[in-house]
Amino acid sequence: MYQINKxxxxxxxxxxxxxxxxxxxxxxxxxxxxxxxxxxxTGEIEYENNIYEIGSITKTFTASLLAKYVWEKxxxxxxxxxxxxPNLDPxxxxxxxxxxxxxxxxxxxxxxxxxxxxxxxxxxxxxRYKLVRENPTCMNYETMLKDxxxxxxxxxxxxxxxxxxxxxxxxxxLGSISGLGYWDTMNEYIKTDLGLSNTFLxxxxxxxxxxxxxxxxxxxxxxxxxxxxxxxxxxxSSTAEDMLQYxxxxxxxxxxxxxxxxxxxxxxxxxxxxxxxWWLHKKNNNIVLHGGTTGCFDTFVGFDKEKKTAVVFLxxxxxxxTSQLKIGSMILMGAR
Numbered sequence: 001m002y003q004i005n006k007x008x009x010x011x012x013x014x015x016x017x018x019x020x021x022x023x024x025x026x027x028x029x030x031x032x033x034x035x036x037x038x039x040x041x042t043g044e045i046e047y048e049n050n051i052y053e054i055g056s057i058t059k060t061f062t063a064s065l066l067a068k069y070v071w072e073k074x075x076x077x078x079x080x081x082x083x084x085x086p087n088l089d090p091x092x093x094x095x096x097x098x099x100x101x102x103x104x105x106x107x108x109x110x111x112x113x114x115x116x117x118x119x120x121x122x123x124x125x126x127x128r129y130k131l132v133r134e135n136p137t138c139m140n141y142e143t144m145l146k147d148x149x150x151x152x153x154x155x156x157x158x159x160x161x162x163x164x165x166x167x168x169x170x171x172x173x174l175g176s177i178s179g180l181g182y183w184d185t186m187n188e189y190i191k192t193d194l195g196l197s198n199t200f201l202x203x204x205x206x207x208x209x210x211x212x213x214x215x216x217x218x219x220x221x222x223x224x225x226x227x228x229x230x231x232x233x234x235x236x237s238s239t240a241e242d243m244l245q246y247x248x249x250x251x252x253x254x255x256x257x258x259x260x261x262x263x264x265x266x267x268x269x270x271x272x273x274x275x276x277x278w279w280l281h282k283k284n285n286n287i288v289l290h291g292g293t294t295g296c297f298d299t300f301v302g303f304d305k306e307k308k309t310a311v312v313f314l315x316x317x318x319x320x321x322t323s324q325l326k327i328g329s330m331i332l333m334g335a336r
Contacts, residue, residue: 081100140229211297
């Protein structure tokens with residue numbers, strides 16, 4: 001059986017020290033073998049099938065639904081949002097669905113206008129490493145429409161800038177195409193098309209694992225609802241088992257439309273290129289990954305399409321100096 005490198009385990013345990021309520025789930029798929037582990041602050045314990053907030057990994061599900069609709073010829077990647085959102089000026093350019101999913105639309109991370117936008121910006125700049133008990137991002141239709149109309153874009157690929165707002169707009173469009181709204185459409189897609197039994201939008205008391213602050217305070221979970229149009233960017237909850245199954249679907253190509261998400265559309269950072277929703281390792285685009293963060297959760301899913309390996313990393317605390325991206329990537333590289 002594959003064993004996680006001792007150096008990585010030592011780093012995990014160093015970060016776990018003092019986290020009295022830690023329940024860290026790690027899932028691996030390697031050489032056809034599925035490995036599931038749970039750690040607390042003392043080390044590995046008996047495996048628990050916990051449900052975690054997965055934050056921005058939600059973006060990959062939203063992009064996958066877009067790819068499915070493209071594959072079914074319900075939409076085209078170069079369709080603009082003006083085609084699907086009512087009350088927009090028909091003579092004005094608006095971003096394409098491809099640019100929203102690849103973060104090249106020109107929309108910024110927090111696009112909101114007015115005092116709400118200023119507050120989020122201040123929190124981001126000056127409280128970046130502090131936890132927030134309540135979900136700070138909320139957008140309704142009126143707010144979305146106002147911001148789209150205010151921030152006029154040109155018909156070009158902008159430099160990739162990570163945008164919760166842009167993915168929120170994309171989710172609204174997908175819900176309009178289905179006629180059911182994003183919330184019902186995504187839950188049905190997850191259940192029926194993907195067959196994931198423990199993945200759903202928002203959080204459920206008694207089912208979700210609670211998140212804890214650095215002082216070991218029980219801060220519970222973020223809540224979301226169908227009226228919050230930022231949900232497509234971060235509202236999902238899931239388990240290590242479901243996330244490994246999702247990664248396997250992406251690796252095997254059993255759903256051909258997933259391949260659209262793994263193509264390079266832009267450069268995101270010095271380390272990553274941008275697919276549809278997914279980040280692609282710049283040195284090897286076969287390595288595909290994404291991280292997620294909510295109030296007390298730092299999560300990771302990554303897979304290597306060539307080596308057919310996958311890693312899921314799900315703690316119920318913020319993951320500190322090593323970060324979930326670094327530690328998750330180290331496990332994935334070690335598994336190759």
